[in-house]
Amino acid sequence: MSERVEDSTVDESFEPTQPNTGESYEPVQVFPDDQTMDLRPGADSCTKCSTCDTNCPVAAVDDEFPGPKFQGPEQWRLKQTDEGEEYTIDDSVMDCSNCMRCDDACPSGVPLSQMHNEARGEYVETEMSKFSRTYWRNRLLANYRTSAKVGTAVPRLANAVLNNSAVQWINETVLGITSEREFPDFATQTFREWWADRGGAAASRENARESRERMGDPADADKQVAYFHGCYSNYNTPEVAKAMVRNFEYFGYEIVVPEQRCSGTPMFANGMLSDARRDAEVNVSSFSDLVDQGYDAICSCTSCSMAIRQEYPELFDIDGLDDVSTHTYEAVEYLRAFEDLEGELADATVEFPDLAYHAPCHGRNQGLERQAVELFRELDGVEVEDVGKSCSGISGTYGWKAEKYETSMKIGEEMFEHMDHAEPETGLTECPTCSMQMEHGSGYEIRHPLEVVEAALIE
Amino acid sequence: MGAKSVGTQMASVPHIAVIGGGSTGIGIARDLSMRGLDVTLVEQGNLTHGTTGRMHGLLHSGGRYAVSDQASATECIEENRVLRDIASHCVEMTGGMFVKRPEDTEEYFQKKLSGCEACNIPAAVISGERAREREPYLAKDIDKAISVPDGAVDPFRLVVANAASAQQHGARIETHTEVTDLLVEDGEIVGIEVEHGAKSGERVHGVQSGREEIRADHVVNATGAWAGRIGNMAGLDIEVRPSKGVMTIMNVRQVDTVINRCKPKGDADIIVPHETTAILGTTDEEVEDPADYPEEEWEVDHMIDTLKELVPMLEEARTIRSFWGVRPLYEPPDVGSDDPTDITRDYFLLDHEERDSVQGMTSIVGGKFTTYRMMGEEIADHIVGKFGIDSECRTADVPLPGSDDFSVLRDYMDEFGLRSPIGRRSVERLGSRADEVLKTDEPNPVVCACEGVTRAEVRDAISQAGPDLNATRIRTRASMGNCQGGFCCHRLANELHPEHDEATVRDSWDDLLQERWKGQRHALWGQQLQQAMINYALHATTQNRDQDPATHGSIDFAAFDSGPGTERPSKIATEAADGD
Amino acid sequence: MAIESDVLVVGGGLAGLTSALSAAQAGAHVRLVSYKQSSMRQASGLVDLLGYVGDDAVVDPYDAMDRLHDEHPYRLVGTQTVKEGMALFDDVVDGYSGSHTDTNALLPTHGGTVKPTARYPRSAMEGIASDNRDMLLVGFDTLVDFDAPLAAAHLEAAGAPFAADGVQIPFPGDVRPDAKVTHYAKMLDQDSEVAVSGRKTSAREALAERVEPHLEGHERVGFPAILGDDNTTTVRSTLADALGAAVFEVPMGPPSLPGLRLEDRLYTALDEYGASFEMGNPVIDHESGDAIDHVVVEHTGAPVPYSADQFILATGGLVSKGVTSNRAGVREPVFDCHIPHPGDRYDWFEDGVFDDHEFARFGVDVGPDLRPRDSSGEIEFSNLRAAGATLGGYDFAAEKSGSGVSIATGYEAGRLATEEIA
Missing domain, CATH: 3.30.9.10 (D-Amino Acid Oxidase, subunit A, domain 2)
Incomplete structure (x- = not known):
């Protein structure tokens, strides 16, 4: 804390307000569905300035969506508990893609994404038919990990089948999953299989010690991280996860890879709060012991880190959650803040194709939108060009829905155009679903910043 | 507006002038007009301008008086049941x-x-x-x-609905009309002298402007806290x-x-x-x-x-x-309570003929909002008694406009093409009038986003209330939410045009800004101070509302720059392509 | 270890950006941290310098600065510095006009009045009010913030030297009544396909066709400021060609596309200067003695130290929560700098909505070096300067001086900070 002695002209009981903090109240469960919280007081922070609306990628291309200001503080303020007569949530909440840009934008601390998540949860719970195709399609998409587990058991078969045109036809007509997109390939060896084959935590400790010796750190330095790899880098892009492991070991970190489930991101976006809570309980319990022992939690997917850092504490009350949440970081962010990553890269040279970088919305929300561009500015051998501030449009499961596909591509249009104009012909992003969209719209191969770091420092 | 439509069944019905457009006056006006009397009601400001518009909106169960004043408590629970019935949309x-x-x-x-x-x-x-x-x-x-x-x-909505009902029964309602004198002839009060539209000409609900003598067979002084001032005009002493x-x-x-x-x-x-x-x-x-x-x-x-x-x-x-x-508390002169909380919340009917030997006027003082209808009934009984008319009160049985068949209409919200909570709020405000107000082929954007008020509802209010935006405000709740009009005062002003001319619109807009400011002054810290600064920046910086040359005298246009001149292409097509 | 820079700017609005640009231009390694999006998105995009002193409309803002009180930020930094700041702005921001003269221009507002301003986006240029060409204003019946016929009548009542007419039309393509301004802009930016009377056409063409019958010889046509975002110049020139008349935008209140465009330009310039910036994380604490050693930035819950040689506070005023209050008092929340204010909150305001409010002048107290001072007039921290609306002692709304003070003090704070490093 600050050591300054405060001047005494003001009443001493007055606590300086933290800059732009959210609400000081604890929302309570109030609405009939006992999982929903009363967020009406969150509307106290809204000044109607509409900054949130200027950031909404959906409202800009689709006038059916009334924008975050309506969806959040206005809808909540107009809502009330009403004996016998439910105030219903407007169905437009399902058009929100949960990119969370509004949340990041609000100059006044309105808990916008929390309001949207709660409202969406309430809508799905009370107004969406549990027998509808949309409900089951959304659940299927939200529970990607379940399908992915099956897929990687027989990856070649799954890759062939999922993108078979007959199967795509069924997806589109029966399930409402767009046939415009190709399913991502499953890896023939998952990250966890690789990790186990490699010798797990014991091997990592060895590698870390070697690095510490090189760096002149004590052999027992307090450098331990627990890796939250998420579903995608386990099943689909293990090369990203491997890069994370090698980079952290390079800086002398011992890595453990605890048991984990989906971070919940796709479930929040589909209002499946109970599914998300179930997985969150596993994740928190699995990471909280490690955090207690001094480990920090590291994510390589910006949506996973977003979920654990922000959405969990906003939506759930789980033992140990706050500690896990405040000890979670995005991988490159961590090395930048606590190691001299910038300095190492400035001295390095890399052979890597030039990169068209897209900052994922959930990365932006963590203040990371400039990280890759500024970090690689000083690295010789690669040029990184930012392709602009727009949302990629896919927002996780959103762009997979047949009825949202067109909106998703309209949102992405600006990014596609910028990619087209940019020199590089390889893409770069931290987010797996953004990378699907980038690939879908441009045909480029898409890489992760961790891979660039790995190529610069290790290979 | 304002034309009398006296019932044809009676050759000569008594004409009653009611002073005061609060709940008491308007309750009396509705009651008397439903009984077939000829009623003119005058109010110095908007409807509910006085005490009625300045209450906490509690519909008493009577519980608050259940220990101290059981007679009032009993009246409250009776009227509580009646209002749920006849005023469900309020x-x-x-x-x-x-x-x-x-x-x-x-x-x-x-x-x-x-x-x-x-x-x-x-x-x-x-x-x-x-x-x-x-x-x-x-x-x-x-x-x-x-x-x-x-x-x-909602006291505004309740009073407006009563006024609408009274008008449907032939009453003439004049707002922004101040009583300047009582007409006294031979020691008897025979009417009132009024000044219409004291402030802004056209912006009056009813007659345009100027002085008028309204002769009446009986005058009802229902001016609450202002009762003494009216009484003074005829030398009567009413100690409110x-x-x-x-x-x-x-x-x-x-x-x-x-x-x-x-x-x-x-x-x-x-x-x-x-x-x-x-x-x-x-x-x-x-x-x-x-x-x-x-x-x-x-x-x-x-x-x-x-x-x-x-x-x-x-x-x-x-x-x-x-x-x-x-x-407007009142107690008979012989009680003499020191503490205002000890003064009864009961009401008193002062028949000035009995009390002061001055014929032609009755004053009503004290009382409370929840029992306004019951008071109206007793006073109306008293007045018709004076004229020997035998009539029955129907105000407890006939629903107010907006409250008939309300439950059925609530199901039709989706038809109006509004977002769910906006439709919900609109229908709650409009009650059974929702259909006629909200069904429109025109685009119906939201004008006040805090309270969910659409253009159709605003225009409906304007058509009832004229160019006074404060009257539209109390009918719709527009500008009564968290930004306190910061983002909608100009939008409301826009809706007045072209029915009302630019000067009238500007005047009304400024009045609304000032009215919204008045109450906000007492909330100026934290978030509302932030809001006030945003509103000030929007109105003064972006709109230059504070130094509007149309209001504050002309500006010398020629002294200012007329643009980069030669730099300016005749068309701007020559500019380079966009983007960076 | 901490994230390091020469100059750390806290706040990403006009003042923060200008100070970062100024320091970067002077050769410092600059990092700007901004928690949330700035009030530029709420502002009209006009760059006011000084529009009023008291009730007098100001023709030459530099001349009029002498009439301001001694502690006014313009007086503190001096007129010459203000000019240098404006020169920096003119240098880095494309697409603005007004630099050809020191004289203010009068621009129409969406409230129907005119306002003296010093720089204006080129998109608003053709609407300048000291120009006697007749004007047609066009509003959209779904956009409640602008009523063109009323604004036109209002301009005439204000004595404008031209005839003004207005018309409300439906925006092509039947947009929903609650569509956001970004949607209108996007349709025009991308020249989206719209259906008009059963015929497919493009948004720009359809818009011009709808306006054309109302043109009736008017030489210039004004629209609410929704004419595109990324491609605004092309949108305007397409419309101008189709109509055979000059086309301009009337600046609007929040959310403001001209404000967004200005913000984009400034960040692009900052990137070009090689500065670092990050948005989305708040400064929650600082480690300080006589000087600030480092601040702590909260990375989505996790504290990360940021050290620098010099710090600039540009978090804005009451609007942006750079100045906060409760019933007991007024505070600057990041470094807890002293903010002079009356002890009784009923002395913070006046009774008339546009009276001379004390709260409008709340902000930190500085001298000519822009270093915040405590209640006894001592410097709070030797390496901290403040700029923009965080400063007290001036009422930007009444004076129409908001952008100018941010640019001038931002420029000076960045320059002085860099001088200290060298």
Whole structure:
């Protein structure tokens, strides 16, 4: 804390307000569905300035969506508990893609994404038919990990089948999953299989010690991280996860890879709060012991880190959650803040194709939108060009829905155009679903910043 | 407007002039006109301009009077039931609780309970835990509570609906019309002299402007705190003892039930959920002049600091404004209470013929909002008695405009193409009129986003109320939400055009800005101070509303730059391509 | 280890950006941290310098600065510095006009009045009010913030030297009544396909066709400021060609596309200067003695130290929560700098909505070096300067001086900070 002695002209009981903090109240469960919280007081922070609306990628291309200001503080303020007569949530909440840009934008601390998540949860719970195709399609998409587990058991078969045109036809007509997109390939060896084959935590400790010796750190330095790899880098892009492991070991970190489930991101976006809570309980319990022992939690997917850092504490009350949440970081962010990553890269040279970088919305929300561009500015051998501030449009499961596909591509249009104009012909992003969209719209191969770091420092 | 449509069945019906457009006057006007009398009502400001527009909106169950004044309590519960019936679109049956804190006495709690039973007020004791289940933001140390059928009522909407009903029955309603004198001939009051549209010409509901003598067979003085001033015009002495009370409006509802503190009379003991807001009340201080009294900081602080004992989050919650009302208390000259809280809340009918030997006028003083209809009925009975007319009161049986068949209409919300909560709020305000107001082929954008008020509803209000935007405000709630008109005053002004000319629009717009400012001054810290600065920046910086040359005298256009000149291409097609 | 820079700017609005640009231009390694999006998105995009002193409309803002009180930020930094700041702005921001003269221009507002301003986006240029060409204003019946016929009548009532007419039309393509301004802009930016009377056409063409019958010889046509975002110049020139008349935008209140465009330009310039910036994380604490050693930035819950040689506070005023209050008092929340204010909150305001409000002048107290001072007039921290609306002692709304003070003090703070490093 600050050591300054405060001047005494003001009443001493007055606590300086933290800059732009959210609400000081604890929302309570109030609405009939006992999982929903009363967020009406969150509307106290809204000044109607509409900054949130200027950031909404959906409202800009689709006038059916009334924008975050309506969806959040206005809808909540107009809502009330009403004996016998439910105030219903407007169905437009399902058009929100949960990119969370509004949340990041609000100059006044309105808990916008929390309001949207709660409202969406309430809508799905009370107004969406549990027998509808949309409900089951959304659940299927939200529970990607379940399908992915099956897929990687027989990856070649799954890759062939999922993108078979007959199967795509069924997806589109029966399930409402767009046939415009190709399913991502499953890896023939998952990250966890690789990790186990490699010798797990014991091997990592060895590698870390070697690095510490090189760096002149004590052999027992307090450098331990627990890796939250998420579903995608386990099943689909293990090369990203491997890069994370090698980079952290390079800086002398011992890595453990605890048991984990989906971070919940796709479930929040589909209002499946109970599914998300179930997985969150596993994740928190699995990471909280490690955090207690001094480990920090590291994510390589910006949506996973977003979920654990922000959405969990906003939506759930789980033992140990706050500690896990405040000890979670995005991988490159961590090395930048606590190691001299910038300095190492400035001295390095890399052979890597030039990169068209897209900052994922959930990365932006963590203040990371400039990280890759500024970090690689000083690295010789690669040029990184930012392709602009727009949302990629896919927002996780959103762009997979047949009825949202067109909106998703309209949102992405600006990014596609910028990619087209940019020199590089390889893409770069931290987010797996953004990378699907980038690939879908441009045909480029898409890489992760961790891979660039790995190529610069290790290979 | 304003033309009399006197019933044809009677060759000559008595003409009654009612002074005062609050709940009392308007209740009397509706009652008399439904009985077939010829009624003219005049109001110096908007409808509800006086005390009626400045109350906390509690529909009493009678519980608050169940210990101290059981006669009033009994009247309250009777009228509570009537209003739920005839004014369903103005009433929200929130229910109420009298909550007991540990330091409040058990003795009084029991008195309250038995008082309610004695007055036929449905009351039940519930545990502190149960009370918090119902209202989760209640303080953890509330012991227990008595639940009662308190409700919330929108006084503006109720009075406007009564006025509409009176008009349907032939009454003439004149707002912005000030009584300048009573016409007295041979010691008898034979009418009133009025000045129309004291402020802004065209902006009057009814007759345009100027002075008018309105002759009447009887005058009813229903001016509440102003009753003495009217009485003076005929040399009558009416000792109204005005007492002010503050009400502080919270931005959102912290509670959905009326919360009363269960202890003997005291300040700052009630929270009423009202539309999107919650209203904290109140104080009770006698004042000299009902139109000019101090509105003080301590009163607002007192509301928050005391009521946070019941709902702790009020300490940090946003208030959007405070306002004061003046109770027109009256007690017969021989009682002489020192403390205004001891003065009865009952009303008094002063027949000046009996009381002062001056014929032609009756004054009505005291009373409370919940029983306005009952008062109207008794006064109407008294007046028709004077004329020997035999007629029955129907005001308790015939629903007010907007409240007929209400439940059926609520299902049709989707048809209006509005977002769910906006449709919901609009229909709640409009009641059975929703269909005729909201069904439109024109685009119907939201004008006031805080309260969910659409163009169609605003235009409907303008068509009823004329160019006075404050009259549209009370009909629709537009500009009454968290930005306090910061983002919608100009939008409301836009809706006045072209029916009303630019100068009128500008004048009305400025009045609305000032009116919105007035109450906000009492909420200027934290979020509302931030809002006030944003509003100020929007109005002064972006719109230059504070130095409008149209209002503040001309500006020398020629002295300013006329642009880069040669730099300016005749068309701008020559500019380079966009983007970076 | 901490994240390091020469100059750390806290706040990403006009003042923060200008100070970062100024320091970067002077050769410092600059990092800007901004928690949330700035009030530029709420502002009209006009760059006011000084529009009024008291009730007098100001023709030459530099001349009029002498009439301001001694402690006014313009007086503190001096007129010459203000000019240098404006030169920096003119240098880095494309697409603005007004630099050809020191004289203010009068621009129409969406409220129907005119306002003296010093720089204006080229998109608003053709609407300049000291120009006697007749004007047609066009509003959209779904956009409640602008009523063109009323604004036109209002301009005439204000004595404008031209005839003004207005018309409300439906925006092509039947947009929903609650569509956001970004949607209108996007349709025009992308020249989206719209259906008009059953025929497919493009948004720009359809818009011009709808306006054309109302043109009746008017030489210039004004629209609410929704004419595109990324491609605004092309949108305007397409419309101008189709109509055979000059086309301009009337600046609007929040959310403001001209404000967004200005913000984009400034960030692009900052990137080009090689500065670092990050948005989305708040400064929650600082480690300081006589000087600030480092601040702590909260990375979505996790504290990360940021050290620098010099710090600039540009978090804005009451609007942006750079100045906050409760019933007991007024505070600057990041470094807890002293903010002079009356003890009784009923002395913070006046009774008339546009009276001379004390609250409008709340902000930190500085001298000519822009270093915040405590209640006894001592410097709070030797390496901290403040700029923009965080400063007290001036009422930007009444004076129409908001952008100018931010640019001038931002420029000076960045320059002085960099001088200290060298």
